Amino acid sequence: MEVFHDKENNRFVITVEKQEAFVEYSLNEKEMNLYHTYTPPQLRGKGLAEKVVRTAIEYAKENSLKVIPSCSYVAVFMQRHPEYSELLK
Template structure:
């Protein structure tokens, strides 16, 4: 069974990580500064693709952002695509740039 957790260093940089039996299957790299969370990259190892792990990482990040009143800057192409596809689900946390 997969385990999902947030690992942050002293500078609030890190990732949501999903593991199974001690093996890392995916991560969502991010940094938190003040009331903003910048999401840089989401990656799932090839042998774990198709299991919905990226969606689990996305859901964990969104829950964390909402619980901590953070605005998300989605630099990660996957997160940005999900925000654009379902704006009503992320309106309260999405920090849009001027051209969105």
């Protein structure tokens, strides 16, 4: 299960069983706003949301971007992973 960065649609996506789990973002030169995470109900509980969110945050880190956790899932993820605290806007 590999996460795909769909730059055209501003999201990080993982496809499982022909369904998509994803996190959507908006971007400017200094910040990445992670504003919506979705996992289909039948795929929940498998760590897919965590995987796409972690990939998005790693992308922000690699590109020296601050993260705005507008999505509640992303906000909780950031609280649980203090190793990313320096990226918080």
